[in-house]
Amino acid sequence: xxxxxxxxxxxxxxxxxxxxxxxxxxxxxxxxxxxxxxxxxxxxxxxxxxxxxxxxxxxxxxxxxxxxxxxxxxxxxxxxxxxxxxxxxxxxxxxxxxxxxxxxxxxxxxxxxxxxxxxxxxxxxxxxxxxxxxxxxxxxxxxxxxxxxxxxxxxxxxxxxxxxxxxxxxxxxxxxxxxxxxxxxxxxxxxxxxxxxxxxx
Amino acid sequence: xxxxxxxxxxxxxxxxxxxxxxxxxxxxxxxxxxxxxxxxxxxxxxxxxxxxxxxxxxxxxxxxxxxxxxxxxxxxxxxxxxxxxxxxxxxxxxxxxxxxxxxxxxxxxxxxxxxxxxxxxxxxxxxxxxxxxxxxxxxxxxxxxxxxxxxxxxxxxxxxxxxxxxxxxxxxxxxxxxxxxxxxxxxxxxxxxxxxxxxxx
DNA sequence: TTTATTGTTGTACGATCGTGCAATAACATG
DNA sequence: CATGTTATTGCACGATCGTACAACAATAAA
Numbered sequence: 001x002x003x004x005x006x007x008x009x010x011x012x013x014x015x016x017x018x019x020x021x022x023x024x025x026x027x028x029x030x031x032x033x034x035x036x037x038x039x040x041x042x043x044x045x046x047x048x049x050x051x052x053x054x055x056x057x058x059x060x061x062x063x064x065x066x067x068x069x070x071x072x073x074x075x076x077x078x079x080x081x082x083x084x085x086x087x088x089x090x091x092x093x094x095x096x097x098x099x100x101x102x103x104x105x106x107x108x109x110x111x112x113x114x115x116x117x118x119x120x121x122x123x124x125x126x127x128x129x130x131x132x133x134x135x136x137x138x139x140x141x142x143x144x145x146x147x148x149x150x151x152x153x154x155x156x157x158x159x160x161x162x163x164x165x166x167x168x169x170x171x172x173x174x175x176x177x178x179x180x181x182x183x184x185x186x187x188x189x190x191x192x193x194x195x196x197x198x199x200x201x
Numbered sequence: 202x203x204x205x206x207x208x209x210x211x212x213x214x215x216x217x218x219x220x221x222x223x224x225x226x227x228x229x230x231x232x233x234x235x236x237x238x239x240x241x242x243x244x245x246x247x248x249x250x251x252x253x254x255x256x257x258x259x260x261x262x263x264x265x266x267x268x269x270x271x272x273x274x275x276x277x278x279x280x281x282x283x284x285x286x287x288x289x290x291x292x293x294x295x296x297x298x299x300x301x302x303x304x305x306x307x308x309x310x311x312x313x314x315x316x317x318x319x320x321x322x323x324x325x326x327x328x329x330x331x332x333x334x335x336x337x338x339x340x341x342x343x344x345x346x347x348x349x350x351x352x353x354x355x356x357x358x359x360x361x362x363x364x365x366x367x368x369x370x371x372x373x374x375x376x377x378x379x380x381x382x383x384x385x386x387x388x389x390x391x392x393x394x395x396x397x398x399x400x401x402x
Numbered sequence: 403t404t405t406a407t408t409g410t411t412g413t414a415c416g417a418t419c420g421t422g423c424a425a426t427a428a429c430a431t432g
Numbered sequence: 433c434a435t436g437t438t439a440t441t442g443c444a445c446g447a448t449c450g451t452a453c454a455a456c457a458a459t460a461a462a
Contacts (some may be wrong), residue, residue, distance in 0.1 A: 009409055009458050031323035032233060033260075037450060047411045052451060059234075107322055114319050120376055121312055122232035131377050160381055161366070161389045164373065168365030171372070175321055176332050180361055188362045195396040210428050210439055238420060248441045253421060 016054050019044050023065045028108030032115040035062075059119060063126060066116040070133050073104050077140075088147035089197075095144060096189040099166050100173060100182040110174040138163050149198050158196045165192045217255050217265075220245050224266045229309030233316040236263075260320060264327060267317040271334050274305050278341075289348035290398075296345060297390040300367050301374060301383040311375040339364050350399050359397045366393045 010018070022044035026035050037058055041048040055061040077098055084094035098104060119126040142159040150158050169185040211219070223245035227236050238259055242249040256262040278299055285295035299305060320327040343360040351359050370386040 012409080015409080028322065032319040034323065036448075038448080048450090049412075049452085050410060053410075057450070111319075111322055114315060117376065118233040118312075118315050118319060121229065121308055122235065127377075131380070134373070134377060134380070157385065157389055160370075160373075160385070161393070164369030164389070165362070165366050166369070167372065168367070168369030169361075171368065172335070172361075172365065175318065176328075176335060179332070179335070184358065184361070188358055188365070192362070213439080216439080237418075239418080250421085250423090250442075251440060254440075258420070 012054075015046075015050070017068075019046075019051060019054060019061065020065050020068045023061050024069065024108055024112050027062075027065070027111040027115050031111065032118060035115065059123070059126075062112075062115050062119065063129060065112055067129070067133070069109055069112045073109070074140075076104055081144075088144065088149075089193075092144045092148055092193055093190055095141075096162070096166055096193065097186045099170055099189070100185040105170060105173050105182060107174055110171070145196065150196060151198060154196075162189075162192060162196065165189055213255075216247075216251070218269075220247075220252060220255060220262065221266045221269045224262050225270065225309055225313050228263075228266070228312040228316050232312065233319060236316065260324070260327075263313075263316050263320065264330060266313050268330070268334070270310055270313045274310070275341075277305055282345075289345065289350075290394075293345045293349055293394055294391055296342075297363070297367055297394065298387045300371055300390070301386040306371060306374050306383060308375055311372070346397065351397060352399060355397075363390075363393060363397065366390055 019040065023035070023040050026040050026043050030039065037051050038048050041051055051061060055064065077095055080094045080098035081091045084090045116126070116130070120130050138159050141162055142155050145155055145158050145162070166189055169188060172179060173182060173185055220241065224236070224241050227241050227244050231240065238252050239249050241262070242252055252262060256265065278296055281295045281299035282292045285291045317327070317331070321331050339360050342363055343356055346356055346359050346363070367390055370389060373380060374383060374386055
């Protein structure tokens with residue numbers, strides 16, 4: 001978890017990434033209320049001024065952190081899907097199962113998500129970023145449901161349904177880990193997929 | 202939405218409630234980042250010191266606001282259920298349908314929810330309050346599923362499933378209102394209930 | 403080695419934060 | 433009207449906030 005010490009003078013991309021990682025760590029540890037420029041800078045081992053140098057402000061840093069987390073999640077998902085082989089149903093199962101396992105079901109990730117959500121209501125550009133990322137997520141689900149033979153006129157509601165189930169389970173799994181297990185969440189989500197499948201002929 | 206002007210000296214319960222309402226309004230308008238003691242006080246038309254007089258701190262006020270919102274939601278739910286008559290399935294349908302209509306599906310409510318969630322990771326007492334309130338919510342769902350004849354050994358997963366679907370739909374409906382409609386959410390949730398029902402004999 | 407470039411530091415600024423506390427004002431009781 | 437109670441105010445305090453900017457330091461080019 002601890003990052004390797006970064007040389008005093010780092011390449012912009014490396015430093016940028018280290019600031020994003022530090023922001024995610026602070027959000028997870030302190031919560032959104034305790035996340036400030038100075039705390040993040042200390043966490044990253046740099047001076048506070050450097051954050052202003054790389055980002056317009058702290059909200060831009062949170063937005064960038066959210067985008068980064070989103071990309072991490074997406075990559076982990078695709079790895080799980082690729083490992084499941086070529087059967088469309090097996091790939092869809094792997095997709096939802098991965099949603100409840102590390103590194104996706106993680107308190108640190110949730111903290112970033114929540115901090116980002118808290119900006120959606122007040123800032124239009126953040127709201128659009130959320131719309132875009134969520135649309136891409138549902139589009140991916142739609143693709144996989146289509147490959148499983150779900151009828152085209154049912155695709156829209158089916159993807160919304162599956163996204164809602166997975167999100168609801170993921171959220172509660174992170175917020176109240178003692179309530180039910182990741183295994184149970186997987187069972188529920190796969191049963192949900194069953195009920196969305198076209199009837200066998 | 203605007204509250205009637207409160208007499209300079211109010212009964213403690215009335216004043217307390219007006220501070221909670223002001224906190225909810227500020228959370229909805231400014232987001233969690235812009236919610237401070239002074240802003241809430243100005244919104245409520247009182248001096249900043251009064252908030253310290255009624256609450257231990259701003260986090261206690263947010264926790265109280267969350268508890269109040271939870272109670273409002275619960276009351277609205279029960280009204281909808283009672284209006285649905287005595288048929289268990291009709292009552293359950295009314296329960297989930299009400300989740301996607303005002304005053305439950307509301308941006309102001311969501312803002313309070315998110316602000317509260319952002320405190321869960323960092324504060325143990327807040328985490329327990331969340332656990333308790335969510336357990337009560339699922340217990341109510343379990344009751345209604347039981348009344349519909351769901352087998353006892355399926356009750357646990359069934360209630361978790363339905364709670365996840367409703368939560369996921371509610372969350373996305375509030376965050377991205379343009380993505381799908383409340384009517385569509387209702388259709389999805391009722392279809393979910395269908396698939397949880399015991400097979401007709 | 404000298405020069406140019408630029409990542410990085412450190413600090414200072416004004417604003418706002420949450421909180422504590424004495425003073426004030428409204429109401430109940432006599 | 434006088435008196436006690438308490439809701440409420442208004443301000444001051446120290447801390448922390450986000451940001452700006454001049455100085456510094458590390459690297460590449462000449």
